Amino acid sequence: MGVAPAGCETDPVPERPHRGDQPTRLTYLDHAATTPLRPAARDAMLPWLGERFGNPSGDHRVARAARQAVDEARDGVADVVGCRPGDVVFTSGGTEADNMAVRGVHAARPGPVLCSAIEHDAVRNPVALVGGTTVAVDTRGVLDLDALDAALTPDLTLLALMSANNEVGVVQPVAEAVELVRRRAPAAAVHTDAVQAAGWLDLRATIAGVDLVAVSSHKVGGPQGVGALIARPGTPLRPLLLGGGQERELRSGTHNVAGIVGMAAALRAAAAERNAQRSRVGALRDRLAEGLLAAIPDAVRTGGGGAPRLPGTLHLCIPGVESEALLFLLDEVGVCASAASACASGAHQASHVLAAMGIGPEVGAGALRLSLGWTSTDADVDHALRVIPAAVDLLRGAEDRRPEPAEAPRA
Amino acid sequence: MRVLVAMSGGVDSSVAAARLIAAGHDVVGVTMKLWGGESDTGCCSVSDVDDARRVAQQLGIAHHTWTFSEDFDRHVVDPYVDAHRRGATPNPCIECNRHLKFDRLLRRAQAVGYATVATGHHARIVTHADGTRRLARGADAAKDQSYVLYVLRQAELSRTLLPVGELTKAEVRAEAETLGLRTARKPDSQDVCFITSGRGRRGFLGGRIDFRAGRVVDEAGRDVGSVDAVELVTVGQRRGLGLPGGGAPRYVVDVDAPSATVRVGPERDLLCEQVALERVVWSADRPPGASRAPIAAQCSAHGSPRSARIEPVGNDRALVRFERWERRVARGQSVVLYEGDEVIGGGVAA
Numbered sequence: 001m002g003v004a005p006a007g008c009e010t011d012p013v014p015e016r017p018h019r020g021d022q023p024t025r026l027t028y029l030d031h032a033a034t035t036p037l038r039p040a041a042r043d044a045m046l047p048w049l050g051e052r053f054g055n056p057s058g059d060h061r062v063a064r065a066a067r068q069a070v071d072e073a074r075d076g077v078a079d080v081v082g083c084r085p086g087d088v089v090f091t092s093g094g095t096e097a098d099n100m101a102v103r104g105v106h107a108a109r110p111g112p113v114l115c116s117a118i119e120h121d122a123v124r125n126p127v128a129l130v131g132g133t134t135v136a137v138d139t140r141g142v143l144d145l146d147a148l149d150a151a152l153t154p155d156l157t158l159l160a161l162m163s164a165n166n167e168v169g170v171v172q173p174v175a176e177a178v179e180l181v182r183r184r185a186p187a188a189a190v191h192t193d194a195v196q197a198a199g200w201l202d203l204r205a206t207i208a209g210v211d212l213v214a215v216s217s218h219k220v221g222g223p224q225g226v227g228a229l230i231a232r233p234g235t236p237l238r239p240l241l242l243g244g245g246q247e248r249e250l251r252s253g254t255h256n257v258a259g260i261v262g263m264a265a266a267l268r269a270a271a272a273e274r275n276a277q278r279s280r281v282g283a284l285r286d287r288l289a290e291g292l293l294a295a296i297p298d299a300v301r302t303g304g305g306g307a308p309r310l311p312g313t314l315h316l317c318i319p320g321v322e323s324e325a326l327l328f329l330l331d332e333v334g335v336c337a338s339a340a341s342a343c344a345s346g347a348h349q350a351s352h353v354l355a356a357m358g359i360g361p362e363v364g365a366g367a368l369r370l371s372l373g374w375t376s377t378d379a380d381v382d383h384a385l386r387v388i389p390a391a392v393d394l395l396r397g398a399e400d401r402r403p404e405p406a407e408a409p410r411a
Numbered sequence: 412m413r414v415l416v417a418m419s420g421g422v423d424s425s426v427a428a429a430r431l432i433a434a435g436h437d438v439v440g441v442t443m444k445l446w447g448g449e450s451d452t453g454c455c456s457v458s459d460v461d462d463a464r465r466v467a468q469q470l471g472i473a474h475h476t477w478t479f480s481e482d483f484d485r486h487v488v489d490p491y492v493d494a495h496r497r498g499a500t501p502n503p504c505i506e507c508n509r510h511l512k513f514d515r516l517l518r519r520a521q522a523v524g525y526a527t528v529a530t531g532h533h534a535r536i537v538t539h540a541d542g543t544r545r546l547a548r549g550a551d552a553a554k555d556q557s558y559v560l561y562v563l564r565q566a567e568l569s570r571t572l573l574p575v576g577e578l579t580k581a582e583v584r585a586e587a588e589t590l591g592l593r594t595a596r597k598p599d600s601q602d603v604c605f606i607t608s609g610r611g612r613r614g615f616l617g618g619r620i621d622f623r624a625g626r627v628v629d630e631a632g633r634d635v636g637s638v639d640a641v642e643l644v645t646v647g648q649r650r651g652l653g654l655p656g657g658g659a660p661r662y663v664v665d666v667d668a669p670s671a672t673v674r675v676g677p678e679r680d681l682l683c684e685q686v687a688l689e690r691v692v693w694s695a696d697r698p699p700g701a702s703r704a705p706i707a708a709q710c711s712a713h714g715s716p717r718s719a720r721i722e723p724v725g726n727d728r729a730l731v732r733f734e735r736w737e738r739r740v741a742r743g744q745s746v747v748l749y750e751g752d753e754v755i756g757g758g759v760a761a
Contacts (some may be wrong), residue, residue, distance in 0.1 A: 325523050329524070331475075332523075
């Protein structure tokens with residue numbers, strides 16, 4: 001609890017004028033969707049949202065100052081992820097970085113492309129666009145290395161394998177996949193989407209040997225709208241955007257200075273407390289998992305099965321419950337959770353990740369993803385353990401009761 | 412009272428939500444995501460979800476999007492395609508009300524603690540002295556939607572609010588203007604939400620049915636024309652049959668899909684004295700008693716009511732005898748039965 005900034009755990013939801021007057025405790029369990037801004041990131045950004053400004057590509061003192069801020073941020077990102085500063089290409093976020101990796105490599109060197117069946121849409125859709133195919137995962141949600149082995153051809157141009165999955169949190173065998181690719185398809189590049197992993201795993205170890213890495217700022221306590229593609233020298237890569245030639249001709253467009261500065265600060269802060277947070281949040285997540293599985297005995301924890309998972313992610317499939325209805329009830333009592341990824345209209349779609357793990361639509365219909373992060377507290381877990389089983393009971397018609405909102409703590 | 416408003420992103424449900432809030436209810440907005448394919452306006456394009464959400468923001472209520480696209484495919488789209496395949500007339504809006512808005516949505520709402528659901532339909536719900544509820548025509552005769560809501564019975568009627576049923580469309584728009592709702596001038600949705608004006612019914616069905624060319628024969632069985640897609644021919648149709656010009660107008664009087672044969676004849680062959688209904692729904696949950704006065708039978712969404720007498724057959728069938736000869740009702744078309752302005756039931760032409 002000590003790491004949460006003051007006020008974070010006690011802010012009441014802004015009262016809605018027509019929803020009665022019970023103020024509700026806010027329990028944010030959707031860190032895999034986005035994370036609250038870290039104070040270090042906010043502090044680093046504030047000058048660039050205030051008196052400081054500048055186009056880093058200019059040739060005067062204002063521009064130079066902005067350039068310096070971007071360069072120092074580049075150093076910071078490189079330091080955290082374990083690459084050279086010159087390998088960092090700042091983008092508008094993880095999706096752009098993933099698109100650039102897949103489409104940029106394919107444009108530079110057309111040929112077969114592979115990705116795992118559980119990639120985020122930001123990888124899956126560009127891979128489909130360039131005519132690529134997917135490699136199966138096992139029921140734990142781990143890439144099937146035998147299937148990869150069978151799919152590899154010497155003319156492969158790119159393999160994309162995420163470091164850890166965004167829905168179920170299962171960590172992928174990136175190092176083993178890299179080894180296979182180097183042996184069987186030495187000309188191929190390997191891309192890893194480390195958007196979810198960046199806050200939890202030491203990227204130096206995760207990305208050792210890969211050619212391309214996508215990271216996103218807002219998943220690690222930085223601002224939204226900024227990310228980076230780490231591209232090792234010599235990786236064949238074409239830009240997605242043409243223009244002024246910023247970022248070594250790879251990403252045209254004036255730099256988002258405040259965002260870049262905030263992202264670097266967030267990554268540094270996340271790395272500094274990574275080990276402490278891993279054990280702290282991991283323990284919270286485990287208590288939440290044990291409590292929910294005890295209270296909802298037929299709930300099934302999705303995937304994993306001995307494979308490593310991110311410390312913050314808990315994914316359950318709850319029989320006899322529909323995700324949308326459960327999320328509605330949880331929202332009413334101030335628990336923010338998710339079923340999986342949300343589409344543009346806010347509607348839920350059947351999860352390709354669960355399908356790839358062999359989980360049928362009936363079981364998957366009760367999917368619940370609870371993702372903890374750097375602001376999560378014991379009180380969050382207590383609140384979730386109080387209201388989630390009650391909401392499940394209500395939806396199953398077991399009892400005619402509703403999860404009661406907690407008393408709003410006095411500020 | 413806690414009320415869940417089905418917000419389509421149109422002006423009617425926007426005003427419905429605003430009126431319920433003004434009346435002091437505890438309101439939440441839900442937009443159903445039903446159709447994942449192309450759409451002009453309909454109910455469920457992303458832009459309509461956006462409109463619903465923006466109105467909810469303006470009104471200060473929570474808004475959720477619920478996906479019922481699989482139910483929609485199963486209960487609305489598939490039967491729509493199948494009806495064409497069989498040469499019958501589909502009623503997608505009625506099936507959507509029957510299975511989605513007033514079943515799936517009502518059940519989901521109940522599950523999350525909202526016993527009452529409101530929609531922006533132009534119809535009213537009236538309560539009789541004995542406590543029985545009935546659906547009644549909306550105040551705006553031109554916009555009345557009671558026809559597509561005949562599938563509601565007591566269980567649904569008792570849990571439904573139709574807050575704009577007392578208003579004319581002009582009054583709804585004026586109220587939206589006064590409240591500054593962004594949907595105030597949004598055009599009314601047209602026709603079937605999953606059929607686009609660009610591709611039309613033919614384009615939609617073409618990907619789902621192998622159209623069959625059909626013979627067009629007269630009452631004596633002689634070939635008089637041909638059609639390239641017997642699945643697109645409707646009883647009562649006059650054009651597009653490849654008939655030679657001149658002579659008295661001839662109409663499609665029968666479509667026999669299995670043999671891909673369209674029969675044409677003079678208008679009198681289209682006339683009939685009665686129509687048998689199946690899948691009949693009685694608003695009061697039971698058939699009306701015998702020896703009733705004539706009722707009004709409406710045989711299409713905007714058709715004129717026809718005077719008729721009804722003979723219930725069992726619980727879910729009925730015979731509707733018209734007081735005078737009337738145009739035949741196409742197989743699959745819904746016939747809605749009114750006593751005055753009030754719906755007493757309805758069914759599908761067998």
